[in-house]
Amino acid sequence: xxxxxxxxxxxxxxxxxxxxxxxxxxxxxxxxxxxxxxxxxxxxxxxxxxxxxxxxxxxxxxxxxxxxxxxxxxxxxxxxxxxxxxxxxxxxxxxxxxxxxxxxxxxxxxxxxxxxxxxxxxxxxxxxxxxxxxxxxxxxxxxxxxxxxxxxxxxxxxxxxxxxxxxxxxxxxxxxxxxxxxxxxxxxxxxxxxxxxxxxxxxxxxxxxxxxxxxxxxxxxxxxxxxxxxxxxxxxxxxxxxxxxxxxxxxxxxxxxxxxxxxxxxxxxxxxxxxxxxxxxxxxxxxxxxxxxxxxxxxxxxxxxxxxxxxxxxxxxxxxxxxxxxxxxxxxxxxxxxxxxxxxxxxxxxxxxxxxxxxxxxxxxxxxxxxxxxxxxxxxxxxxxxxxxxxxxxxxxxxxxxxxxxxxxxxxxxxxxxxxxxxxxxxxxxxxxxxxxxxxxxxxxxxxxxxxxxxxxxxxxxxx
DNA sequence: TGAAATGTTGGGGCG
DNA sequence: ACGCCCCAACATTTC
Numbered sequence: 001x002x003x004x005x006x007x008x009x010x011x012x013x014x015x016x017x018x019x020x021x022x023x024x025x026x027x028x029x030x031x032x033x034x035x036x037x038x039x040x041x042x043x044x045x046x047x048x049x050x051x052x053x054x055x056x057x058x059x060x061x062x063x064x065x066x067x068x069x070x071x072x073x074x075x076x077x078x079x080x081x082x083x084x085x086x087x088x089x090x091x092x093x094x095x096x097x098x099x100x101x102x103x104x105x106x107x108x109x110x111x112x113x114x115x116x117x118x119x120x121x122x123x124x125x126x127x128x129x130x131x132x133x134x135x136x137x138x139x140x141x142x143x144x145x146x147x148x149x150x151x152x153x154x155x156x157x158x159x160x161x162x163x164x165x166x167x168x169x170x171x172x173x174x175x176x177x178x179x180x181x182x183x184x185x186x187x188x189x190x191x192x193x194x195x196x197x198x199x200x201x202x203x204x205x206x207x208x209x210x211x212x213x214x215x216x217x218x219x220x221x222x223x224x225x226x227x228x229x230x231x232x233x234x235x236x237x238x239x240x241x242x243x244x245x246x247x248x249x250x251x252x253x254x255x256x257x258x259x260x261x262x263x264x265x266x267x268x269x270x271x272x273x274x275x276x277x278x279x280x281x282x283x284x285x286x287x288x289x290x291x292x293x294x295x296x297x298x299x300x301x302x303x304x305x306x307x308x309x310x311x312x313x314x315x316x317x318x319x320x321x322x323x324x325x326x327x328x329x330x331x332x333x334x335x336x337x338x339x340x341x342x343x344x345x346x347x348x349x350x351x352x353x354x355x356x357x358x359x360x361x362x363x364x365x366x367x368x369x370x371x372x373x374x375x376x377x378x379x380x381x382x383x384x385x386x387x388x389x390x391x392x393x394x395x396x397x398x399x400x401x402x403x404x405x406x407x408x409x410x411x412x413x414x415x416x417x418x419x420x421x422x423x424x425x426x427x428x429x430x431x432x433x434x435x436x437x438x439x440x441x442x443x444x445x446x447x448x449x450x451x452x453x454x455x456x457x458x459x460x461x462x463x464x
Numbered sequence: 465t466g467a468a469a470t471g472t473t474g475g476g477g478c479g
Numbered sequence: 480a481c482g483c484c485c486c487a488a489c490a491t492t493t494c
């Protein structure tokens with residue numbers, strides 16, 4: 001007769017390559033739980049994903065998942081006490097709030113004679129292990145990745161799914177639906193058609209990407225109408241797949257230029273978590289403090305136009321509408337819409353951060369914070385502030401055939417490529433022929449690119 | 465993982 | 480043949 005141990009699912013909603021679950025299953029019968037902690041801030045689209053992911057997880061363990069909501073520490077202690085459990089397993093999270101919480105939980109449980117066992121299941125390299133020779137953290141990606149990560153221990157090899165886990169149940173618990181992760185307004189139903197959720201879906205998506213998307217990745221990943229990006233980010237966020245599984249899925253012959261480039265994107269994910277770990281203010285505070293004096297403007301109407309995809313710049317609007325419709329934006333287009341918000345509308349990156357947080361199915365504190373700071377120019381190893389994307393040129397360059405823009409801005413679909421990214425320059429007759437009335441069916445540009453670019457550059461001069 | 469301004473070069477038209 | 484201008488094409492600098 002083995003003891004019952006508790007396994008606490010968090011951002012690791014999978015059975016394969018799950019070090020905590022693997023160990024737990026070797027130590028006794030497993031009580032698998034999920035707690036929706038009331039201190040966690042989760043965006044609406046991400047809640048939708050979580051709702052579905054928990055259902056998939058529950059199905060994969062024959063409905064043994066026990067679900068709770070409230071204060072993690074209190075709940076854990078209560079479960080352990082009322083079920084005579086004296087050992088708890090979980091995989092670590094690396095966000096500041098979690099780190100702080102976990103420390104307290106560990107202390108609380110230990111002082112109640114309950115053992116705690118935690119593992120790394122979500123990072124290839126733990127942030128505290130990668131430091132410069134002067135034992136301070138890296139602040140630039142390339143040396144972090146090349147000299148730090150790649151010269152350090154090779155990533156842990158993925159574990160198989162534990163066999164024959166003995167699950168135990170308790171009575172009187174919530175079901176996944178009781179967590180109320182879905183909004184009562186069914187706005188999220190539109191997302192259903194775009195995503196398959198859960199561990200199996202993540203594995204399939206990786207497999208498809210390796211066979212159909214990886215070849216030519218380095219160059220083709222910049223084109224939003226091509227299928228050369230993995231779209232694994234939401235699966236990674238909830239740990240339906242581990243970075244280790246992705247890392248080791250590239251066999252030696254796949255590690256060419258394209259493969260290296262793809263793996264380095266995992267490196268950027270590591271870098272974001274690394275920065276967040278060493279600089280816990282990253283989500284809120286400019287990494288480069290000189291940006292604290294930047295003369296941001298805030299115009300509610302301009303911001304709304306950006307959110308709704310009504311800026312009058314087709315590639316920007318396509319991106320913002322992709323976000324609203326699908327919960328996702330292609331990475332190239334993320335940079336374009338973000339640059340437009342921060343450098344043409346001169347709106348603080350916090351506003352963009354918050355909108356993305358609510359709308360993205362892959363909303364992730366580390367990646368979202370680091371990436372907005374990158375675009376704004378305020379981050380570590382960020383894009384220089386004066387690098388300002390021109391949405392016309394970016395559209396012409398990266399959506400050459402216009403397929404992406406036409407898909408999300410259908411009111412312009414009959415416009416020839418020549419004018420697709422600058423419809424206000426099209427001859428009157430052509431616009432009429434295409435039934436496009438600018439200012440009603442599609443907006444005129446809400447700001448002038450040249451003018452706002454000048455203001456942005458002059459503002460930057462002020463803070464230098 | 466920029467874009468615009470400025471500088472340089474070289475071919476062709478022309479007197 | 481030569482100088483001059485124009486300007487596209489490319490390179491470099493600047494923001």
